[in-house]
Amino acid sequence: MTRKTPESLLPLTPAVLHILLALADGERHGYAIAQEVEAMSEGQVRMGPGTLYGSILRMTSAELVEEVVTRRREDGDERRRYYRLTPFGRRVLVREVARLDAVVALARRKSLLQSPA
Amino acid sequence: MSDHPRPTRRSRLLAYCYPRELREQYADDIARFIDDTRLDPRYRDDPFGQLRVMARLSADALASLFSSLRSGAPRPIRVASPEPSLTQRMRSISMDALMKDVRFAFRGFIRRPAFTAVALGTLMLGIGANTAIFTLVNALLLRPLPYPHPEQLVSIWGTSDAQKQMLMSLQDVVDLRQRNHTFSDIGVVRTISVNLTGGDRPDRVIGNFVTASTLKLLGAKTAVGRLFTEDETALGAGQQVVVLSYAAWMGRFGGRRDVLGKTMVLNGRSHVVIGVTAADYLDPFESELWLPVSSAPSREWFDRANASVWAVGRLQPGLAPSDGQKDLASLEAQLQREHPQSGARPSVSVLDLREQLVGNSRFMLLVLFGAVVAVLLIVCVNLANLQLIRASTRAREISLRAALGANRARLAIQVIVESLLLSLAGGVLGVLLGTWAVKGLVSILPIADATPVHVDAWVLAFSFGIALLTGLMFGAPAALFGSRVNLQDALRARTESATARRFNARNALVAAELSLCIVLLAVAGLLTRSLVRLQHTDTGFDADNVLTAEFRLPSAKYDDSAKVTLFMSAALERLREIRGVASVAFVDAIPLSGNYGMVSYVAEGHAQPAAGAEPVTQVTNASDGYFRTMRIPQLAGRDFDSHDRVGSERVAIVNEAFARKEWPGEPAVGKSVRLIGPPDQIVRVVGVVGGVKQLTLSEHDSPQLYLNKMQASGIFASVAMRTVGDPESMGKELREAIWSIDPDQPVWKVRTMSALVRRDLAPAKLSVRLIGAFAVLAIVLAVIGVYGVMSFSVAQRTREVGIRMALGARGGQAVRMVLRSGLEVVIVAVAVGVAGALAAGRYLESRLYNVGANDPATMLIVPLVLAVVALFASWLPARRAARVDPAITLREE
Secondary structure, eight states: OOOOOGGGGOSBOHHHHHHHHHHTTSOEEHHHHHHHHHHHTTTSOOOOHHHHHHHHHHHHHTTSEEEOSSOOOTTOOTTSOEEEEOHHHHHHHHHHHHHHHHHHHHHHHTTOSSSOO | OTTOSSOOHHHHHHHTTSOHHHHHHHHHHHHHHHHHHHHOHHHHTSTTHHHHHHHHHHHHHHHHHHHHHHHSSSOOSBOOSSOOOHHHHIIIIIIHHHHHHHHHHHHHHHHOHHHHHHHHHHHHHHHHHHHHHHHHHIIIIISOOSSSSGGGEEEEEEEOSSOSSBOEEHHHHHHHHHHOSSEEEEEEEOEEEEEEESSSSOEEEEEEEEOHHHHHHTTOOEEEEOOOOHHHHSTTTOOOEEEEOHHHHHHHHTTOGGGTTOEEEETTEEEEEEEEEOTTOOOTTOOSEEEEGGGOSSGGGGSTTOEEEEEEEEEOTTOOHHHHHHHHHHHHHHHHHHOGGGOOOOEEEEEEHHHHHHHHHHHHHHHHHHHHHHHHHHHHHHHHHHHHHHHHHTHHHHHHHHHTTOOHHHHHHHHHHHHHHHHHHHHHHHHHHHHHHHHHHHHHSOOOTTSOOOOOHHHHHHHHHHHHHHHHHHHHHHHHHHTOOOHHHHHHSSOOTHHHHSOOHHHHHHHHHHHHHHHHHHHHHHHHHHHHHHHTSOOSSOOTTEEEEEEEOOTTTSOSHHHHHHHHHHHHHHHHHSTTEEEEEEESOOTTSSOOOEEEEEETTSOOOOTTOOOEEEEEEEOTTHHHHHTOOEEEEOOOOTTOOTTSOOEEEEEHHHHHHHSTTSOOTTOEEEEOOSSOEEEEEEEEEOOOOOSOTTOOOOOEEEEEGGGSOOSEEEEEEEESSOGGGGHHHHHHHHHTTOTTOOOEEEEEHHHHHHHHHHHHHHHHHHHHHHHHHHHHHHHHHHHHHHHHHHHHTHHHHHHHHHTTOOHHHHHHHHHHHHHHHHHHHHHHHHHHHHHHHHHHGGGOSSOOTTOHHHHHHHHHHHHHHHHHHHHHHHHHHHTOOHHHHHHTO
């Protein structure tokens, strides 16, 4: 697969952005990603298996995430597949968040948001 | 969730609802995800939790399926911004990909020149044949006639059981025009040869004797001058004026505008030119000029008892020909009551004008159209097979591409793109071929002016349409089945040999094309046998060395019967004196010339039937020596002779069929026949001759009766002249002999009797040639098809054959094994094909001459020939199976 620049993938779809965010602090398996996304968004974003694995399939081939090859976890569940961000995936996430940040800053200058966070 | 190392069976089944792309990679993970969700405490403890889980999962699965269908891939990463419109998406996704597919296809064509050439060649022939025949169908059957509201136009004829189109009484037509309630207008029509004199030499033109309404209701416009007024054509008050066709204006007056006011001597009388029809007015009756029916060539026309015209009518909007027919029939009955003395009237038939113009060719055109569609279907099937074969040989390439990320839809699109490129290129070539073929067909077909044949936008649209359809049809099987490749299977090993043994799609396609081929061959066979029978039919005369010609004396000049008879005997005398003439006679209707007459009669010894129910016979006026000249055998009695004169007893000669029908077992000579007039006349039979084919070679024996032309005063005559040498070279002498009596008398239609026979056979010959050519094309294509599929199945079964031979099978057994599968295909094809051929035969039946619809010879030989050819085509590749070396095939394992 030819190497892409992070910008060529922006803006990300909500599902992809949330999966990247869920994996930002470490590797997780599928259901754990979905739970993390739900928790992070305070129940706003819920992912079914189709949405989740559909996105992971694309993200894997775009080299945003990768499967963790050997898994030895204390919970001993070897059959679960774990995913983590690739360095490229992290760069894409950073660029996307920066882009969103700029948008938010702009919105704030226009006094669209009531108070700074 | 670690307590569930393996997903439950239920969840694994649910995972099956997800698109294949996901299942292939994540089936277990999805199932486990479902388990995790169901066991989540939030849902486990909620009474409606399981329902909510199921609802969420279903929505998710549907969304996944939908997104995979729509884009061919699930879940994009990037939000395309701004959200693109459908057309933008088509353009951005597809243009790139499409160009790639097109380039890929072109590289493929160059890599496989043989396949490309075969595909383009067969497509060109298939689409070309369709273009050519559709051009005719379009011009003759589909395109509206070039008149305003052509659907309202009808022709009006008399009709009886014996004859479809009979002339009607002019007086009756004039009354019908005034009294009817269903027509906007009715116009008199009668096209007839008119003598044109006053130039260097006498000439003949096709004149149309009409009322003013005729040209008006056809919507004729003028280039110069004007059309007739009602007064100019009124019976008893008409003017001697003439309207020229544009062609006659150009040809005879060089298109000069000062033609208006010039006089033309027509049938011996001066007529003033008052107008010329516009260049774009296409006359349905091919008239060269129009004359008021009030200047009829003979005064007999004004007699109500004389049938001399027919008519064209414009129905009131919304009415059907049958409405007009009902109306006119009741008016005819009314006229019959008012004028009983003018004899029994035939019933009236009102038919669509198009039917009148092209009705005869409709049947053959539809048969031809069926044939070319069959050929195109065979082309399709063949190419579909070639593509299927290629798809299965490319199975591994395709799976590799699929594994590298190409999705199924894209692979299918690529096959379709390739097929469409081929079919469109074939379509362009086909249109060129078809246009060229149409030119050839038009030069040998009799095409009416009103239905000019040319390739128009509809034809181009049709050809483009069938090219597209063809491409889709032959690409579809490969696109559907070819891309349905199981990734692992295909990558793991060679294609399964077991699939080759089934009666699979390829075999079904071959069987289909073979059965189409049988139908086409059977139709060609039936028509050919019918033509051969027709060619060898007994015409009843000897056509060799006979020259014929026609003339009509102008009644203005030959205004009493004595003058006519004088001319006829003098002319006959001169013609006999020509060196190289064996014998010569006059007759008013040369066989197969298109001329004929019919008369109702009552034969001696038979009771008078009800008026109008009398039997009908063909009637011909002939001079003495006619039978000798035509070599029609004299079976009893005598020929006409010089003792039969005007004033002496009226004599007749009947044919065998007449004598047998009216006086079976009795001598006909001496019997009398009453010919229904008016006025009735009694004639005495003095001889019996053999029957002749008068109207067409395919007619069956019917009663014929000859009157002595020297006892009648008919102004129309045909010359029949038997020559010692080549009749073709005697035309000049024939003309000069007539001109030596009257230098103003035009003579036309100088042609040999053999040419008339050939002309009668021409349509049958043409259709046999065309259908035969299509059948040969079909069989060649079918052989290619069978050979291709059998070669492929042999190649696929090489391993199986190798193993069998390693286990002791002989080469011959291998050949038989392959042939057996070929035989299966042939048996299916023969069964279907013969059923189709029998159905087609029944459709053709009415057009076959002395050949049954299920002619056993055709129905046996055709399938047999095809079976042999098909088996031969499968035997060629089968031999290869015998040469399989088990050592080599097994080593490849």
